[in-house]
Amino acid sequence: MPARTLKDKVVVIGGASRNLGGLIAREIAPDGARVVVHYNSDSSRDKAEQTVADVKKAGGDAFAHQGDLTKVAEVEQLFDAAVRTFGKVDCMVNTAGMVIKKPMTETSEEEFDKMFAVNTKAAYFMMREAAKRIERDGAIVTIVTSLLAAYTGLYSVYAGSKAPVEHFARALSKELFGRNISVNNIAPGPMDTPFFYPAETDDSVAYHKSSSMNGDLTKIEDIAPYVKFLLTDGWWLNGQTLFINGGYTTR
Template identity: 35%
Template structure:
């Protein structure tokens, strides 16, 4: 039976790389996106050009009705849901003393509430033998200045995973988090000058930024049927932390 994956935040960056990789693995992919319809259609076209199957569905991950509709679309089009990758995220940087609380609320609405809403729906609907994969960040270990609010929210996501894994005992559904290090995406480059980018890239012994494909490879492993990895946070950062 063909496996079916939902990838939120799947229209760009790491999410798109994950969608393409899971499609290459033979899964039908439902790409959830927040608002950029052009990017979502481009991602679907890339999957289809490579011989895969995909559809894009707009959904705000923090809205339970929208998330339920996203899962409904996957079930109606492909017959069920086996893998859920919650890659949707918002990042606003700033020192604790200066961070605008509206920015904090906006980040946490997507990164914490959104992760919980998606995980809750996945816990209800993912078929036996499936996988739920959330996204954290290696900054929870690196402790970089200006990342406090973002990393704190991702820390909440890390705690969610092992608890949900235990709650799903008996269904052979794994729940893990992936914690990327600095990765070459638009989200990472936003607001950084070249010197900052080079300094951060040099933190890894491999002396480079990660790529979305580096992260997608790990997600592919965690999404495999009957994986033995469960309740874990997997740090993918080239040895920076």
């Protein structure tokens, strides 16, 4: 079977203005990918436009699109924009997420609803729209968390809102049989990004570091190659959650 490449493939990336999403966009650009750089808020616009510029400079093509992924109409508009601009969708990667860390007894209804909107609802409808738009021979990848395999407190609403995405991937991967579209999740360990630190203390950061094989946090550079692999030569993986975390948790 010939090697799969990203040449002229259209990849929609949720949360691509910075951190992991931005790196994935830049990593697939030299292969000639055409990238839809999603960003959420006006504060991310400049970084999204920089990602677009980086992708084009590296040999790909890209445009930026703003949208609130917790609103189904705006998810649909994101994919509409991809088809309108590039004519199709081949792959989707969703890196968007939100974390809080607190005891269940202190979690408010508002916090619960917001976490499930970002981590569960948005993931579901990003996967739904990708499945509707990709004709065949594509890939759908969602970033979840290695805490799904941890026995720990304080992350009940964070890990709990990521957990359904495992079932979403299994169900959708089965529903797409016959179209050669793989659906998988990647579960990183705690990542060394601005997303991680606000919920943690110095002591908890030290603990998270001590739980990996090299005494450090997961780097976005550790995760991006696995995403690219799932979009290309890793096509035979399907319905799986891959724990890419240096041994932070195992299942």
